[in-house]
Amino acid sequence: MKILLITEQREGKWNNTSFETLAAAQQIAKQTGGTLTGVVIGKGVAALANELAGFQLDEVLLVEHDLLEKYTPDGFTLALRQIVAAVKPDLVLLPHTYQVRDFAPKLAASLGKGMIGDCIGYRHENGKLIFVRQMFQGRTAADVVFEGDPPWIASFQAGAFRGDQAARRQGDSAPVKTPRVDLKAEQIRTTPLELFREAKQAVDLSQAPLLVAIGRGIKAPENIPLAEKLAKALGAELAASRPICDEGWLPMERQIGSSGQTVAPKLYLALGISGAIQHVVGMKGARTIVAVNKDQNAPIFEVADYGIVGDLFEIVPALTEEVEKSK
C-alpha cells in the first residue's frame, strides 16, 4: 500500500495533529508493508520538510509555490491533485483540521472519489482497511470501508493517535524532493484577507497541551477568575461547556464538544461539567482527564482518569495554591 500523508502548517508553524496522523500513517504502512510519502505544502517551508524527513517515512515532498503561501481551497486542491496524480497513492491521509475540512472534500470530489472524514481509528483485517467514525454526535461508532479503486482519502480526528508516538529515524533523514506544481493566479477564486491574522487573538484549543474547562457548576461569570487563576498557574488555556458560551460568559471559540472544538490535550481538567455526550465527544481524546464534580454519579467520571467528588469552590483554590507552591 502506498500512503500519502498531507501535513498541515500555517505561517511556518506545524499544526501538531500532523504528527498524530503521521503516527497513524506509519502504523498502517507497517501493517500493510506499505510505503509512506509525506507532503509539506506552502511557501518558505523547507525547514519543516527537513524536520519531517527526520521521521520514519520513505520520502518527503516539499510542495512550494508563490500561490500556496496563503491557504486557499482552490490553490491547495489544484496543487495536491497534481501530487496525487504523480505519486499515485492508494491511501491519502490528512489530519482532520478546520483547513482539511475546507479543502479535502473538494480534493476528493475533483478526483471523483469519496472521503472518510474525522475517523477515530482504523483496523487492518484480512488485508482490508476498516475505518471507524463516530455517528450521532458520538453516541455510536460505525465501521466504514472504501468501495472502488484508489486513491482512498481519509482524515483522522485530533487525539485519535498520539503525535509523540510518531517514530523518528535513527541518524539519517528521508530524501526531500521538490516536485513542481503548475498554478495560475486566475485559477484561484478567493483572496485571503486579514481574517487569518485576526485569529491571533483567537485561541486554537486543539493545539493547547493543558486545558482547564468550566461548566455550569461555576454558577456565575463572577466566579470565572477562580478557574482562570488555576489555568494561569498551570500554564493552561481556559475552555468551557456549551452553556457557558451560550450565556456569553466565554467566547464561542472556547467551547468544547460536538458543536465546538475537538481537543486532545495532555491534561483536561473539567470543573463542574456533567459530562453530557455532546461535551465528552470533544474531549475524550485527552491523555489525562481530571474531573471535579459534586455529584458522584456525574457521567464525566466515566471518562475521567482521576475524579474528585466535591465542591469546586473549595477544591479549585486549594489546587491553585498547591500548583503555585510547587513552582
Ligand SMILES: Cc1cc2nc3c(=O)[nH]c(=O)nc-3n(C[C@H](O)[C@H](O)[C@H](O)COP(=O)(O)OP(=O)(O)OC[C@H]3O[C@@H](n4cnc5c(N)ncnc54)[C@H](O)[C@@H]3O)c2cc1C
Ligand atoms: C445539538 C446539541 C449540541 C450540543 N453541543 C454541545 C457542545 O458542543 N458542547 C457542550 O459542552 N455541550 C453541548 N450540548 C449541550 C449538552 O447536551 C449539555 O447540556 C452541556 O454539555 C451541559 O453543560 P454542563 O456540563 O456545563 O452543565 P450541566 O449539565 O448543568 O452540569 C453542571 C455540573 O456541575 C456540577 N456542579 C454544580 N455545582 C458544582 C460545584 N459547586 N462543584 C462541583 N461541581 C458542581 C453538577 O453536579 C453538574 O454535574 C449540545 C446539546 C445539543 C442538543
